[in-house]
Amino acid sequence: MNRREMLIDLGVRAGFMLVIYLVFAVQLPNYHSAAGFAALLDSAVLFGVVSVGVGISMIAGEFDLSVGSLAALTGVIVIQIVGIGVLPALILGVLFAAVIGSLQGLVIGLLGINSLVFTIGTLIGLRGVALLVSHENSVSMPIPLLSETDFFTERFLRVLSPLSVGMVVVFVAFGLFLRFTRWGREIYAIGGGRSEARAAGVPLLRPMVIAFTCSGALAGLGGAALSLRLGSASPLGFETLLIAAVTTCLLGGIGLDGGVGNVVGIAIGLFTLRFLIIGVASMGAPYYVQNLAGGALLIFVIVVQLLATRYRLRSVRKRLSASVG
């Protein structure tokens, strides 16, 4: 994809996002109030942060299925150690998740194993560890400490909260990292054409470890931040996180074969999905209808992308045969 194609692609996706927004905005009057928008931003934080991580692993041409379990595990741990202070606990939790992620990246990179399959194992195993660590019960913060996390829900400029500002920081930081640093470009390189990248002298292991470290750390950040805000964590939580993150990335134009996509797309995908889910929810549908809508949207995206790819291939082939003949 060259620059122009990329802009057109992003434009189409942003248009789709606006269509979904307008469909609900017409029917629901309080959908576009400041309070409604603030709630929407806050609900997007967890999915947004984790989607950036999943997106980075997808750009590297790999897949990290373990994000939901890792988020649950980190949430449980952070709530258990919150006695040392909210911020230190958050930082330690994210570091822990980053270490788990980098270990996964190391195994996958060293063995050259299929990451989809390997992370199915860690998806089950980390869930088990979360159950072990929490003694199979939800864990909650000690009540005197609860007031220390109040700052999470403060509002400024009517719509922003520390959490949503944090999400914006994550998007900008990782966007810059992917676009302008050497390590970021290496992630694109091993995703776009692995053998070409290797022939050009790009190391395989380093970008692999970095990609999985990012997805692990961001899954941990999402899990830890949400658990701290709620004041409790369940070892069985975050089960639908993976499917939401994948939907977000696919809606945002992260290619399944790797090497394609950026954080602007992920942001568009995030709000497309949020507009739909919040819209369905505020029309009074129960949570399982929201999940149904998310699944249906993902199927729709997969089919449309499939048809678009086939169409593009066919037109390329036609052009090639015309130039030969």
Added chain:
Amino acid sequence: MRSLRIVADLLQTGSAREIDAALLARRRWITTTFVVLGILILFVAAGVTTPVFLTFQNLLVVIRNASITGIIALGMSYVTISGNLFALSAEELSILSACIFGWLLRAKFGLATSLLVTLVGAGCGGAVQGGIIALGADPIITTLAFGGFFRGVASVVSGNQNILLGTHAAQWLGTGRPLGVPTQSWAFVILTLLAWFVLQKTRIGRLVVLTGANRAAATAAALRVGQGALIGMVLLGVCCGIAGISAPAQFGYAVANLYQGLNFDVIAAILVGGIALRGGQGSPIQAALGAIFISLLENFMLLHDFTTGFRTTVVGALVAAATCLFHVLQRSRA
């Protein structure tokens, strides 16, 4: 000119394969040996440490627990062998089948109609996914999407509440014990033999193996590669339908949170059974053995009072370890 070269390559690999037939057969046995060995070791360890383990009653429990996972693993083995890794929607399609079956029975459609509609519906659920995968979509992502969709539909069909069947028509299917063995276990054994026969001896089975073994060669030989995915997913769908009928028949109700963790049990069975992830190798028997192994292990840990968390951790570690082990084994052979 290009097609000629492909055919030539195909012929070369073809003859190379024939020469290696004995070697290939031996390799196939190596992976199966691992899981059989594992089952034997577990048997001895459990028999020595827990006296209850080797009772006939407990072994029936093991086989019965293995049955639901095993039946779906049979279908899943076709998907894996056809070169499409896994479907992450098996659990959800089973739930949907259970809810549809329960709904039909409650609406007094009669047992035969309900069974037929459920099985055909489950087959169609597989076919839609298979069709999209056949067009070139990624199998894991596609089935992840359909999983969310199926679970949502199941919740809507059941109103997210228990569907009481209100009839004993299906009770025998869930609780009957012909010759002292539960019906689910009979179904598991019969379907294992059937799945093995179809894969080894029929045209459909050949097609699945060949499209999985070498996609490019299969295309050049005018096989329809997409059909492999389609067949695998349809068979998996039917297996999910059969598994989905079992729970409501046994418990007398259907609900949208049955079969928790089934997807990963099935995948664990496939991986532990040693079916090659790149497709074209393995047999449903291996999937069945893998399911029995997992069930034995769970039973062993249950008898030793291990907690859920510990059991889940062990299964996860086992899957990760088995994946790495078979991956390294296969790489060293290549």
